Amino acid sequence: MQTSSINRRNFIKISSLAGGGLVLGFLLPGKGMAAPSESGDFLQPNAYLKIDKTGKITVFVGRQEIGQGVNTALPMIVAEELDADWKNVTAEILPYSTNPIPGYKPDGGGIYDTGGSQSIMTDYTELRRVGAAARLMLITAAANKWKVQPAQCITENGFVINTLTKARLPYSALVGDAAILPIPKDVVLKQPKDFKIIGKPAKKTNLKDILTGRAKYGIDVKVPGMVFASVERCPVLDGKLTSVDDSACKQVSGFIKTVTFESSGVPMHLHAGVAVIATTIWSAMKARKLLKITWDEGANNKQSTDDLFKTFAAKANDKPVKEVYKKGDVTNTAANTLELVFAEPFLAHGTIEPMNFIADVRPGFCELWGGLQLPDWTVQIISAEVGLKPEQIKTNLTLSGGGFGRRLHFDFALEAVRISKQIAKPVKVIWDRTDDVRNDVYRPASLHAMKASWDNNGKLQTWQHHKVQTSIEVMTEGPDTKSPPDMLGGAGSDLWYDIPNVYTGYTHVDFNLNRGWVRAVELCVNVFPVESFIDEIARKLNKDPLQYRLSLLEGRAAFETEGSKLHLDPQRVANALKLAAEKISYHEPRKKNHYIGVATHFFSFARSYAAHAVEIEMTGAKKFTIKKIVSTIDCGIIINLDGLMNQMEGGTVFALSQALMSEITVTNSRVDQDGFYTYQVARMPDIPPIEVYTIPSAEEPGGIGEASLPTLAPALCNALAAAGERPVRLPLSKDGWSWG
Amino acid sequence: MPSYSFNVNNKPHTVDVDEDMPLLWVLRDILNLTGTKFGCGVASCGACTVLMNNQAVRSCQVQIQTCGNAKVTTIEGLSEDGSHPVQKAWEKMSVPQCGYCQSGQMMNVVGLLKAHPKPTNEQIENMMAGNLCRCGTYQRIKQAIHLVIEETAKG
Ligand code: FES
Numbered sequence: 001m002q003t004s005s006i007n008r009r010n011f012i013k014i015s016s017l018a019g020g021g022l023v024l025g026f027l028l029p030g031k032g033m034a035a036p037s038e039s040g041d042f043l044q045p046n047a048y049l050k051i052d053k054t055g056k057i058t059v060f061v062g063r064q065e066i067g068q069g070v071n072t073a074l075p076m077i078v079a080e081e082l083d084a085d086w087k088n089v090t091a092e093i094l095p096y097s098t099n100p101i102p103g104y105k106p107d108g109g110g111i112y113d114t115g116g117s118q119s120i121m122t123d124y125t126e127l128r129r130v131g132a133a134a135r136l137m138l139i140t141a142a143a144n145k146w147k148v149q150p151a152q153c154i155t156e157n158g159f160v161i162n163t164l165t166k167a168r169l170p171y172s173a174l175v176g177d178a179a180i181l182p183i184p185k186d187v188v189l190k191q192p193k194d195f196k197i198i199g200k201p202a203k204k205t206n207l208k209d210i211l212t213g214r215a216k217y218g219i220d221v222k223v224p225g226m227v228f229a230s231v232e233r234c235p236v237l238d239g240k241l242t243s244v245d246d247s248a249c250k251q252v253s254g255f256i257k258t259v260t261f262e263s264s265g266v267p268m269h270l271h272a273g274v275a276v277i278a279t280t281i282w283s284a285m286k287a288r289k290l291l292k293i294t295w296d297e298g299a300n301n302k303q304s305t306d307d308l309f310k311t312f313a314a315k316a317n318d319k320p321v322k323e324v325y326k327k328g329d330v331t332n333t334a335a336n337t338l339e340l341v342f343a344e345p346f347l348a349h350g351t352i353e354p355m356n357f358i359a360d361v362r363p364g365f366c367e368l369w370g371g372l373q374l375p376d377w378t379v380q381i382i383s384a385e386v387g388l389k390p391e392q393i394k395t396n397l398t399l400s401g402g403g404f405g406r407r408l409h410f411d412f413a414l415e416a417v418r419i420s421k422q423i424a425k426p427v428k429v430i431w432d433r434t435d436d437v438r439n440d441v442y443r444p445a446s447l448h449a450m451k452a453s454w455d456n457n458g459k460l461q462t463w464q465h466h467k468v469q470t471s472i473e474v475m476t477e478g479p480d481t482k483s484p485p486d487m488l489g490g491a492g493s494d495l496w497y498d499i500p501n502v503y504t505g506y507t508h509v510d511f512n513l514n515r516g517w518v519r520a521v522e523l524c525v526n527v528f529p530v531e532s533f534i535d536e537i538a539r540k541l542n543k544d545p546l547q548y549r550l551s552l553l554e555g556r557a558a559f560e561t562e563g564s565k566l567h568l569d570p571q572r573v574a575n576a577l578k579l580a581a582e583k584i585s586y587h588e589p590r591k592k593n594h595y596i597g598v599a600t601h602f603f604s605f606a607r608s609y610a611a612h613a614v615e616i617e618m619t620g621a622k623k624f625t626i627k628k629i630v631s632t633i634d635c636g637i638i639i640n641l642d643g644l645m646n647q648m649e650g651g652t653v654f655a656l657s658q659a660l661m662s663e664i665t666v667t668n669s670r671v672d673q674d675g676f677y678t679y680q681v682a683r684m685p686d687i688p689p690i691e692v693y694t695i696p697s698a699e700e701p702g703g704i705g706e707a708s709l710p711t712l713a714p715a716l717c718n719a720l721a722a723a724g725e726r727p728v729r730l731p732l733s734k735d736g737w738s739w740g
Numbered sequence: 741m742p743s744y745s746f747n748v749n750n751k752p753h754t755v756d757v758d759e760d761m762p763l764l765w766v767l768r769d770i771l772n773l774t775g776t777k778f779g780c781g782v783a784s785c786g787a788c789t790v791l792m793n794n795q796a797v798r799s800c801q802v803q804i805q806t807c808g809n810a811k812v813t814t815i816e817g818l819s820e821d822g823s824h825p826v827q828k829a830w831e832k833m834s835v836p837q838c839g840y841c842q843s844g845q846m847m848n849v850v851g852l853l854k855a856h857p858k859p860t861n862e863q864i865e866n867m868m869a870g871n872l873c874r875c876g877t878y879q880r881i882k883q884a885i886h887l888v889i890e891e892t893a894k895g
Pocket residue numbers: 777778779780781782783784785786787788789798799800801
């Protein structure tokens with residue numbers, strides 16, 4: 001399998017640059033590049049926007065909707081500059097093409113890539129230009145009609161208005177004339193103070209479809225002639241099939257046949273599998289239970305997470321294999337020292353829609369249906385698999401019942417392709433929940449050895465962070481990966497606190513379990529020890545943890561991080577924290593047995609800043625109730641206020657599962673958990689009141705889809721530390737904590 | 741293959757399927773009512789919730805042979821146009837994110853309110869604990885349930 005030049009690390013880097021404005025202009029083709037509507041029935045200046053004669057405005061969304069709301073926020077950006085009546089705006093999935101936009105072909109990621117909370121950040125300026133260009137064409141069409149200068153016309157809520165005569169024409173009446181005009185190259189964008197749509201709360205564009213059951217997700221798609229497959233996979237990642245006996249399957253009505261496929265390596269690791277093909281998914285699932293299979297599990301079939309954490313602990317005492325960031329000299333430790341070790345488990349995604357995919361592979365032909373967060377990379381790898389050029393593969397993207405990074409990976413798509421190829425029919429592969437929990441790409445387990453020292457005046461002098469984990473990049477790129485280790489989130493040069501001597505390093509440990517990107521990835525993994533450790537230092541110094549943090553942020557100027565070249569403003573880190581403290585009444589007297597913990601961070605994937613404050617009541621030994629969670633965010637300009645609130649609440653809940661109860665463990669190289677009874681996640685009774693507050697800002701918009709995850713666990717653990725015992729290991733349930 | 745007749749969304753249907761086929765797959769794959777979702781198949785998520793004779797059930801756990809001549813209501817049958825009070829409350833509170841769990845959530849609430857027209861907070865939490873929302877919209881679901889109760893009280 002070839003290694004892709006595209007990986008998410010590059011994708012994040014490249015699109016961060018794009019956010020800085022280096023690829024401006026890619027969405028707007030020059031004159032003649034978009035096909036103007038010959039009939040004049042509609043105006044479609046580019047692939048992203050279409051206005052028809054009924055006044056219906058369709059924005060084609062080129063990012064995967066996974067619940068994060070791109071199908072509303074991105075159209076809002078276009079509608080704003082178009083001065084559209086929001087009521088007339090609908091969103092559709094931009095039909096996938098291997099090269100949809102002339103002139104846009106970044107080498108670090110595809111146009112449809114959806115990850116790192118970066119859709120808004122990357123598309124903001126371009127989508128404004130899309131709206132503004134169409135608006136100018138409509139104005140020009142009206143001005144020609146009225147025989148006045150375009151400058152004498154304004155737009156408002158879907159109308160062009162002649163300022164001399166007060167005459168008004170709806171956009172619907174102008175699309176025919178506008179469609180034959182040249183597409184303007186230069187457009188003037190609005191001043192943010194004039195925004196009417198951006199910044200307001202908007203309902204999801206497909207809300208009605210969701211509420212009536214009409215929304216179509218990947219699992220709902222039907223293709224003529226389609227059969228179904230349920231797959232029995234080798235429980236060990238790199239095992240092989242020795243033998244399969246499917247004779248008993250024949251007694252199941254609807255059973256067609258079985259086909260097999262081997263495991264695969266970089267970039268998408270499939271477990272070897274036996275696919276049971278049938279006319280319904282129920283028949284396939286039933287027949288699958290009757291398979292008799294023997295696997296050759298290979299040499300790596302005795303590994304366990306218990307042993308892995310022992311290895312982690314041993315390695316943590318060694319020097320890091322990779323030095324990540326060095327400032328000053330940490331070998332000169334000051335008089336007082338503190339060491340703490342933090343541990344975090346493997347985690348699954350647990351999207352509510354289990355993995356599924358449809359592939360139709362025949363000689364010289366391939367068509368795909370499903371939700372994909374990185375379709376360009378997927379198509380590139382599948383094209384090699386089926387021996388077709390990427391442009392010969394037709395990809396139909398669908399809604400997804402959750403993403404959380406799971407669909408950045410496309411092992412499930414590759415499986416469907418391998419199965420369809422053998423039966424020359426369209427096949428829908430559906431994973432059941434056990435398949436989904438046992439064959440995920442897990443967030444890596446990790447251990448963090450933290451060391452700090454301060455002088456006798458209480459001034460923090462040194463800070464060391466050694467992270468030992470099972471690398472993601474080794475899975476997606478192979479053992480020789482040159483990608484930087486997962487050290488964003490304060491574990492590298494992006495540590496927001498001002499400490500004179502810093503050393504951070506990384507050690508990878510091999511483990512036979514697939515790994516990947518789970519929502520907020522290393523930011524969650526690293527902010528937990530960073531924000532717990534700084535809190536513990538404050539406690540040891542007998543200082544208030546909030547004030548202590550602020551003292552380490554105070555006066556620190558904005559800076560550019562090394563390597564990743566991110567702009568980090570410590571004052572915005574401080575402001576998110578201060579707002580969280582204020583809203584949880586940090587400075588008010590507390591009720592008996594009530595404790596508050598805080599944590600803050602720079603959300604480096606997409607230039608936002610977010611914090612949490614958590615209030616708990618201790619109700620017994622190791623027993624607590626979460627009374628309230630405050631979540632704050634500074635993401636620059638806000639696009640959809642309601643979408644943002646929902647994401648911040650939901651991200652907090654997602655992180656709460658991880659803090660309290662979620663854990664993947666491994667015995668004999670197989671995952672122990674088999675579904676939502678054993679891989680536990682938060683349910684309604686686990687959820688305390690969550691309040692979200694935003695910080696007004698005129699900065700360019702950042703991302704929010706993952707911003708509220710990283711600080712929840714440390715804020716909760718800091719509250720528990722305030723009550724007397726600091727948790728150093730997640731999930732809390734593992735060490736006997738209980739809540740309710 | 742045996743044949744089963746039952747009523748879905750006020751329409752009679754006859755299906756020829758294996759007797760142990762779960763109602764979930766009958767609805768989704770035979771009757772093309774894909775608003776009812778598969779999330780686990782083992783009663784752990786609630787995504788497949790429908791009403792059977794006005795009671796919320798997990799359709800992944802109901803074999804077609806046990807349906808008798810039951811009256812089944814799915815999200816598609818809750819209203820033609822999203823005008824059922826529960827759908828309206830969901831709309832007003834902007835509950836969904838990915839939306840995948842929401843038909844199960846709403847059907848469960850309809851069942852809950854049929855059983856307990858004025859549920860206590862505890863009853864709400866207990867009866868909704870079987871419906872997972874991985875996007876984490878629980879707070880909005882709770883608010884929407886309270887809204888339905890208020891609106892119904894107003895008449
Ligand atoms: S699919 Fe029935 S409860 Fe999950």
